[in-house]
Amino acid sequence: MTDFSRRDLARGAALTALSYSRILGANDRVRMGYIGLGNRGAQVHDAFLEFGDAETVAICDLRDDYLDLATKKSRATPKRYADYRALIGDNNIDAVMIATPDHWHAIMMIDACNAGKDVYVEKPLSLTVFEGRKMVEAAERTKRVVQVGTQRRSSKMIAEAVDYARSGELGQVTVARCYDIQNEWPNGIGNLPDENPPTDEMWDRWLGPAPKIPYNRNRAFYKFRWFYNYSGGQLTNFGVHLVDTLRRCLQLESPRKVTAIGGHWVIKDNREIPDTLEVMWEYDGPTLITFTQINGNAAPGNLQGAEMELRGTKGTMYIHENRWEVVPERFTDKLKPANTPLDRTLGRAYSSTKKTATTTIGGKGSAYADIEHARNFLDCVKSRAKCNADILTGHISTSATLIGNIAHKTETMLKWDAKAERFTNNQAANRLLHYPYRAPYKLG
Ligand SMILES: NC(=O)c1ccc[n+]([C@@H]2O[C@H](COP(=O)([O-])OP(=O)(O)OC[C@H]3O[C@@H](n4cnc5c(N)ncnc54)[C@H](O)[C@@H]3O)[C@@H](O)[C@H]2O)c1
Incomplete structure (x- = not known):
């Protein structure tokens, strides 16, 4: 047609x-x-x-x-x-x-x-x-x-966590982190060769606006999320759920800066996306949000093994797939003058001898609503x-993850003008905000 x-x-x-x-x-x-x-x-x-x-x-x-x-x-x-x-x-x-x-x-x-x-x-x-x-x-x-x-x-459990995060009980949250961690070493999705598609018409329809390239089972069904022409990788695939929740907890809109580093360093497969990636966004707040993708090791990202954490001056909130909990900071002494040598008495929820702290507040349920x-x-x-x-909420959260990929590809710290939806310090990055569709595809 x-x-x-x-x-x-x-x-x-x-x-x-x-x-x-x-x-x-x-x-x-x-x-x-x-x-x-x-x-x-x-x-x-x-x-x-x-x-x-x-x-x-x-x-x-x-x-x-x-x-x-x-x-x-x-x-x-x-x-x-x-x-x-x-x-x-x-x-x-x-x-x-x-x-x-x-x-x-x-x-x-x-x-x-x-x-x-x-x-x-x-x-x-x-x-x-x-x-x-x-x-x-x-x-x-x-x-x-x-x-x-x-x-x-639409999760009741997440809604409760959001209410708590907004209550002020955590104090000032300066850092919120989220994680996508699993060990895919050594072969990941493998190294399948290109082959004939089930039918040329089917492959053409699957590709749609993406460039015409040979069929490969690794690129098509389900596994497309490891290839940039069809997906933003795990940062947009999984990260969007988590960044969306963190910015909802913190009542933040769009970031003002973003940077990212990482690469395809350990898994021997034909993926295009990184297997190791750290993305950092600076939001008004001011708050730093980070996304950590580790595919070569499966140890939990934090002491509680949660997929998200919000670190406030008065406590840390951990959000798991099936529960949330808050670990208060422990203030064991009054603030001492700044010149007190090696003051180690402040805010120790954790120490080298006490690996986990008591949970005092939290809730159970499911994130998968x-x-x-x-x-x-x-x-x-x-x-x-x-x-x-x-739709607007989805666009704002998706955009945060998409610009994380652009920072990674351009190896830069990008300044983001959320109103204009443009970077203010890098023209090459602006050119990655879209791509030319294969003919005859167009946005209606
Ligand atoms: N909300 C969540 O938790 C969640 C979980 C997994 C996937 N997803 C999202 O769902 C989407 C699909 O992912 P998936 O894992 O189901 O992939 P998938 O490959 O299993 O399914 C995609 C389907 O789309 C069909 N398709 C492709 N092009 C088509 C076309 N032109 N016309 C008709 N059908 C076409 C394919 O035949 C395939 O069956 C992705 O955007 C992914 O990010 C969301």
């Missing part, structure tokens, strides 16, 4: 579908279309299937086995589409779920908005900062309800309220 006819289809669909957009009441069923039913799409589909008011009307994927499985799970037989554009043009659909690889999110989401569909789109929101901004604009222009797949935003996140989307589709992980 030519570029013109492709856009024509999206625009035509927008005109008809917007006029068909239904006003849904509390008891109505939301007719859902699913695009991408692989690893994550299947999980999100399962979450929606928990609710009788979510109807699986249509499904789209490049793999028949995934479509067969989704059909089997659905209450009624959904319509199958090979081409996502036909699915979003279907007037029997109210909302679309997108769980394709990251390089497809922007095109599909904007086309869906133009066709009058509300959208649940997986995180990270986009592959580039430019795409994310265009997605925000599309949602606003078409007045669509959008949920981004950062499901921690897939079902609650789906419920929130269905409710918002009906009420037209803003979702827990609304």
Whole structure:
């Protein structure tokens, strides 16, 4: 299909579908279309299937086995589409779920908005900062309800941790850290050779706007997250959940500076992303947020083994996948004059002999609130309220991680003008805020 006819289809669909957009009441069923039913799409589909008011009307994927499985799970037989554009043009659909690889999110989401569909789109929101901004604009222009797949935003346990972090009990938080640690040594995802794709058409559709290159099983299904043309690596894949939660705890918007170092140093595979990476953002606060990726060693990132920590002058909050806890600082003596030699009596929650400190405050639950996140989307589709992980929130958090990758690639400390969404001290970095799409792909 030519570029013109492709856009024509999206625009035509927008005109008809917007006029068909239904006003849904509390008891109505939301007719859902699913695009991408692989690893994550299947999980999100399962979450929606928990609710009788979510109807699986249509499904789209490049793999028949995934479509067969989704059909089997659905209450009624959904319509199958090979081409996502036909699915979003279907007037029997109210909302679309997108769980394709990251390089497809922007095109599909904007086309869906133009066709009058509300959208649940997986995180990270986009592959580039430019795409994310265009997605925000599309949602606003078409007045669509959008949920981004950062499901921690719908977790009761995380909400409690956020309330505590905002209460002031931690004192001034100057450093907040998050971690993605696992030992993938020695072979990681391996070194598979290029080969013939299952079909040329399938591979062409999978690549979409990304450069045309030979098929490789390491680049395609699931493993795309180790390659920059389709993903921002673990920093955007996993890091976006954590950076999003930390900035929510600390009520921070966008960073003013970012830098990153690391590389592909230890794992012998054909990944492009680093296996060792440290990213640092400076936020107004002032607060330093860091993301640590270690793939050559699995020891916990902190003494409590949590995936996030917030270090305040009065205590440290640790947030795990299933609980949060606070370890207060221990003030064992009054502040002594500054010239007191080797004053070691202040604020010792930990010492060399006491490795863990007593937890006094905390809560249990799950960060993986897939079902609650789906419920929130269905409710918002009906009420037209803003979702827990609304599009702008998703864009701000995704952008922080994307600019971390740009700092790493340019080997610099970048100053970020969040309003203009540009770097103020590096033109080469600004050129990495987007990339040229392969023809005929364009943002609708
Ligand atoms: N929220 C979370 O916790 C979470 C967890 C995992 C993945 N994700 C996100 O979900 C997305 C998908 O990741 P995944 O692990 O499921 O990958 P995956 O490779 O398992 O699934 C992606 C699916 O998209 C399909 N697809 C690709 N191009 C398509 C096209 N043009 N038309 C129709 N279908 C197409 C593929 O056939 C595949 O089945 C990613 O953006 C990822 O970051 C989110």
